Amino acid sequence: MKEIAKTYNPKEFEDRIYNEWMSKGYFTPDIDHNKKPFTIVIPPPNITGQLHMGHALDNTMQDILIRWKRMQGYSALWMPGSDHASIATEVKVLESIKEETGLTKRDIGREEFLKKAWQWKDKYESRILDQLKKLGSSCDWSRTRFTMDEVCSRAVREVFVSLYEKGLIYRGDRIINWCPDCNTALSDAEIEHKEQKGFLWYIKYPIKNEDGYVVIATTRPETMLGDVAVAVNPDDERYKDIIGKTLILPIVNREIPVISDSYVDPSFGTGAVKVTPAHDPNDFEIGLRHSLPFINIMNENATINENGGKYEGLERYEARKLIVEELKQLNLLLKTEEHNHNVGHCYRCDTVVEPMVSKQWFVKMEPLAKPALDAVKNGDTSFIPERFEKVYINWLENIKDWCISRQLWWGHRIPAWYCNDCGHITVSRENPQRCEACGSVNIRQDEDVLDTWFSSALWPFSTMGWPNETEELKYFFPTDVLVTGYDIIFFWVARMIFMSLEFMKQVPFKYVLLHGLVRDEKGRKMSKSLGNGIDPLEIIDKYGADTLRFTLITGNAPGNDMRFSNEKVELSRNFANKLWNASRYVLLNLSDDNTKLYTDNLTMADKWILTRYNDIVKEVTENLEKFELGIAAGKLYDFVWSEFCDWYIELSKPVLYSDDVEAKKITRSVLRYVLDNTLRLLHPFMPFITEEIWQNIPHQGDSIMISDWPLYNDKLNFKSDEQSMEIVMEAIRTVRNLRAEANISPAKKAKIIISVDRDDYQKIFELGENYILKLAGGNELIIEKDKSKIPQKALSAAIHGGLIVLPLEDLINIEEELNRLNTEKISILKEIERAEGMLNNEKFVRKAPENVVNAEKEKLEKYKLMLKDIDERIKLLK
Numbered sequence: 001m002k003e004i005a006k007t008y009n010p011k012e013f014e015d016r017i018y019n020e021w022m023s024k025g026y027f028t029p030d031i032d033h034n035k036k037p038f039t040i041v042i043p044p045p046n047i048t049g050q051l052h053m054g055h056a057l058d059n060t061m062q063d064i065l066i067r068w069k070r071m072q073g074y075s076a077l078w079m080p081g082s083d084h085a086s087i088a089t090e091v092k093v094l095e096s097i098k099e100e101t102g103l104t105k106r107d108i109g110r111e112e113f114l115k116k117a118w119q120w121k122d123k124y125e126s127r128i129l130d131q132l133k134k135l136g137s138s139c140d141w142s143r144t145r146f147t148m149d150e151v152c153s154r155a156v157r158e159v160f161v162s163l164y165e166k167g168l169i170y171r172g173d174r175i176i177n178w179c180p181d182c183n184t185a186l187s188d189a190e191i192e193h194k195e196q197k198g199f200l201w202y203i204k205y206p207i208k209n210e211d212g213y214v215v216i217a218t219t220r221p222e223t224m225l226g227d228v229a230v231a232v233n234p235d236d237e238r239y240k241d242i243i244g245k246t247l248i249l250p251i252v253n254r255e256i257p258v259i260s261d262s263y264v265d266p267s268f269g270t271g272a273v274k275v276t277p278a279h280d281p282n283d284f285e286i287g288l289r290h291s292l293p294f295i296n297i298m299n300e301n302a303t304i305n306e307n308g309g310k311y312e313g314l315e316r317y318e319a320r321k322l323i324v325e326e327l328k329q330l331n332l333l334l335k336t337e338e339h340n341h342n343v344g345h346c347y348r349c350d351t352v353v354e355p356m357v358s359k360q361w362f363v364k365m366e367p368l369a370k371p372a373l374d375a376v377k378n379g380d381t382s383f384i385p386e387r388f389e390k391v392y393i394n395w396l397e398n399i400k401d402w403c404i405s406r407q408l409w410w411g412h413r414i415p416a417w418y419c420n421d422c423g424h425i426t427v428s429r430e431n432p433q434r435c436e437a438c439g440s441v442n443i444r445q446d447e448d449v450l451d452t453w454f455s456s457a458l459w460p461f462s463t464m465g466w467p468n469e470t471e472e473l474k475y476f477f478p479t480d481v482l483v484t485g486y487d488i489i490f491f492w493v494a495r496m497i498f499m500s501l502e503f504m505k506q507v508p509f510k511y512v513l514l515h516g517l518v519r520d521e522k523g524r525k526m527s528k529s530l531g532n533g534i535d536p537l538e539i540i541d542k543y544g545a546d547t548l549r550f551t552l553i554t555g556n557a558p559g560n561d562m563r564f565s566n567e568k569v570e571l572s573r574n575f576a577n578k579l580w581n582a583s584r585y586v587l588l589n590l591s592d593d594n595t596k597l598y599t600d601n602l603t604m605a606d607k608w609i610l611t612r613y614n615d616i617v618k619e620v621t622e623n624l625e626k627f628e629l630g631i632a633a634g635k636l637y638d639f640v641w642s643e644f645c646d647w648y649i650e651l652s653k654p655v656l657y658s659d660d661v662e663a664k665k666i667t668r669s670v671l672r673y674v675l676d677n678t679l680r681l682l683h684p685f686m687p688f689i690t691e692e693i694w695q696n697i698p699h700q701g702d703s704i705m706i707s708d709w710p711l712y713n714d715k716l717n718f719k720s721d722e723q724s725m726e727i728v729m730e731a732i733r734t735v736r737n738l739r740a741e742a743n744i745s746p747a748k749k750a751k752i753i754i755s756v757d758r759d760d761y762q763k764i765f766e767l768g769e770n771y772i773l774k775l776a777g778g779n780e781l782i783i784e785k786d787k788s789k790i791p792q793k794a795l796s797a798a799i800h801g802g803l804i805v806l807p808l809e810d811l812i813n814i815e816e817e818l819n820r821l822n823t824e825k826i827s828i829l830k831e832i833e834r835a836e837g838m839l840n841n842e843k844f845v846r847k848a849p850e851n852v853v854n855a856e857k858e859k860l861e862k863y864k865l866m867l868k869d870i871d872e873r874i875k876l877l878k
């Protein structure tokens, strides 16, 4: 017989077991047409990243699903990889270059920068992937992809060119969100809106050749340098007469028209708005409608450019201050009001973004959004929990064209070449040598790269080799479940769905399983600045990966944020300990390598645990099918802890410590069987400990991870015995409680009387006699139908089918106990007298602090209750 170590020490086996799984190729599924595929693609972690709690949760959930399906006999593929994370990585690489050499992006140039960035990738990609391995992730590492590797890059190129050919990608002047710090355009999804305190400045714009003026209100006065009109609502009576007149733009002295546009809200500010098409998305639209000029007044670093006249070169907020000052001096500032408004910030660096007109590449969204909306509305893809479908639908219904060009170097360079001779743009699958229009060789490639989410949007099929029609793609696509955080529904989930519908003509996954954020124990977001982050690797190092996984899953419901605390970690660690110790007990009591379950002559306890186990199989499987991972984990916890360890193991002891060879054989087989199969149910949640134990108990097969998932078995359903056992257990629990309440030592054996009125219950208690005596500290069990025979001086409590009676004379020396109680009563009476004395003292009550008085009142209440309790006990003994 084998034996596991005396104490649970995950460090001794987690790495060893993971390497064994890897070397045996268990993570790599075959393309086997006799099996059904089950596929998950990993949300590729950024190569800049280190494993954080969010990853740990996300990947634990995926690993649970993939291990479960693998055990159910599916060809289960978990496709891993990492993301180049364009902007995030570029920032880090530049930082490290600056630190090492003091050089900037411009100093080193594109080629040298890219060399450094690839070195970075080679160094840090393996770091994050190795951390996923530590967690136990059973990804197929032989298929690991990277968003910028050859395979994925080819897909990106194909999609770009194909959308361009269909007219769904275009280049144009549009208002984009510009981050002056990152020096790039950002998509709408990359902007975080925050409510901020600011001002509304009311500025007078004089009417040309008249005495009057029009007052406009603005939150960004510096943008007036780019004003080209003032707009009012055509139905606004106040301004009827001035539509068509000309105003003199203060400071700049440009002549600008008053136009009417129904977009203008008459109730905001003065009802007249300045129009700055180059620096505001709504003004941009007005500018297009009225064919107004676009005057860009800002440089890329948000300083004022040459269109700002004397303000050229000033930083935007400095310019704002001076312009307001100048307006005051010109007597053109009517008033200033405090004003709260939403300001867009860069999601990377938190700088306030500047809306700016710029030449960028866009994806036309309307034709792509429509099928993606339908796919979710008609249920081809379902969100769990369902409430997030609204978020998705709302976003797609209001979507604007997607700005996909970024003024960065790290990423997929836009495959467009501009002809210096004829201006034609050549977009092609292969790098062109000449302009496709005029044949000139005088061409240059677009400097920009694609939004990092462009390549992630293709992840479910680019990883499988598309546009080639690979075997992988035919077999594993579409995937089954996407597991991700609710915070990237826009960035990623929606884009994968529309790209997949466009290029694969299918949804990329059937289910989107969403999880929330992992917060600290007080419910705050874990963050560097708060210093409240908990490093999952430290938890793994200290407690093992199984404990971390179980902590993250227990009590976690789809879509909800969770709180992570060390207290929860300890509970999971205690659970692992409990399982370990119970397994040790089973192992020590087995005598051979037999794996057969004997089902003849089972005891009531055997039948009970088999029935309970059988129910758990059914329930846990159903929970997993509904993605209720937290509930499944909770049920396994309860089953292992209370039913298997606290009850069945105790119930098995009388048999195992007896001389009945045949009975011992049966009970051993039940212990082994239930442990074996419970380990399998637990395996997806706690892969390491279950493997380590399973390898040491008698078993069939090479590894628990490729063993069969347990099935519900009608033959193990002993419902009426289960109920009988529950009745016996209730009796045991009741006796224990009565004894505990009366402070009776567990070692003290005593008589137990059960008064019953019905024959069927009498029979049940007779069958359970041995269990009751052994587990409830009895030396004699009397099952009594005649109530008159029940002694008066006794502890008693009602249970199903009868009354538990514990005669006191067996448990205690009545005279001694009475003396003890009377002494106790005297001291309580003294305390009551003292407290009442204080509370009746008016001076005390008036002068003492309120909390002191209240504490005294509470004490008095407590003593009174104790007195009542003691009186009752004295009465019982007399």
Ligand SMILES: [Zn+2]
Residues within 6 Å of the ligand: 179, 180, 181, 182, 183, 346, 347, 348, 349, 350, 351
């Ligand atoms: Zn930024």
Ligand SMILES: [Zn+2]
Residues within 6 Å of the ligand: 419, 420, 421, 422, 423, 424, 435, 436, 437, 438, 439, 440
């Ligand atoms: Zn040309």
